[in-house]
Amino acid sequence: MLIEDYDLEVETIPCEPGAEKFAATVHLNVDISSVLPYLNRTLRGAVYNPQAPALSWKKGGRNIAFWPHKIAIGDLEDRTEAEKVAQGLVKLVNRTWERREEIEPDYEMHRRPGPVEVYKLLPQTNCKACGQPTCFVFAGKLVAGHVKLEDCPVLGEPQYAGQRAKLAELLNVDLPAIGSRER
Template identity: 25%
Template sequence: MPGSPEEMKLVSNAMSNATRRKIMTLLKDSSMSREDMSKAIGQTMLDYHLQLLQQAGLTEIRGEKLELTDFGRNMLEPRNKKPVEPKKDLLGTKPIEVMEIRQFLPCIADNSKYRIIARMEPPLDGAVKLLEPLFPRARYSENLGVLIIQKGSIIITVYSTGNVTMTMISDTDEAEEILNDLMKSINDAIGKGIKAPPADKARVDHNEIYKYLPGTNCRICGEQSCYSFAIRLMAKETTLNKCTPLHEERYGVNREYLQVLLEYL
């Protein structure tokens, strides 16, 4: 699920606790009711542990049952497990039939917004990488085996396992509209076959980067102004972490945008 450092922090915090890891392990083979989990783990702080796991997108509640999400399952699997083998073309890739929202949670970077975890069926498996050309701003991460798509302020992460996450969502209508567009774009590409048709790639310029910097010209980064820092970032002559004010909580959303924008340089 996580595409941003804030989300990664949430996941590592959730997984840093032995009780929470035990809950995940118990859910690995089958779903469980809350009562059965309480018998297995004990009642102490169970709600708290379940809440943290759910916030991190590692577990979910379906009906009366607790379940491990695909993402949670991936996180439990051995680190040396090979990522899914990327396909060479779209031949044989089945169109997506179902795209549904599974969880609707507060956004970590901005609590006036939401993040969602959705599920597509059938999963795209190794075809995910081939879809990168479809979107003006998209990057396939070889390490994570995920496609990260930027749409305005929204970051969409598509997993080969079928999970889709989105951050900075206003409401369910917006989430559903984006998911429908995503499904249509992917199915059109699968219908055309072989290779995904390339979209015009959006360019990033220093003005766009500057827009998300604090704009205080404090010079902590060693530059004369935020504007010169933006130019140096564009030229890859400095790094984002030199702007320490960006680590303040109020700039969390800006930092997240900038991290994604810099991927496109």
């Protein structure tokens, strides 16, 4: 096991009045630099900076950053959620490290696409079937990790198969079968 113990620091972050949010830092007593290229290979949408070294990742719209001796987590509801997310991330690091012989490490820095680039590949009908007011809003949320490709039902139509495949490549995500809502 790579991480056997850690200290969790939870703090409030400035937000809108009445909408208090928390950020947390998982302080580690071991250097996890060696696992970052393996996480870069396995985490969808991760951005690895080998110079730092650091790896940033968005999960469920939450920003996460892995550093050699700490993991920073943003957009948390409370301390209970911070503890749960921290525990999950420590498990993820340990599990990835244990599986390192099966994973080819990736030392490349992958670029995260911008909303305009993503918008250009969306159907641009502004039909609202995804629950968003426009395709551009959907593009912004897609980049931020708040929604998934499958949330746009129009992209599942056969005529958009090419655009859907390009978006999956751009966003570095796997596609479920057309018509499936599995995540």
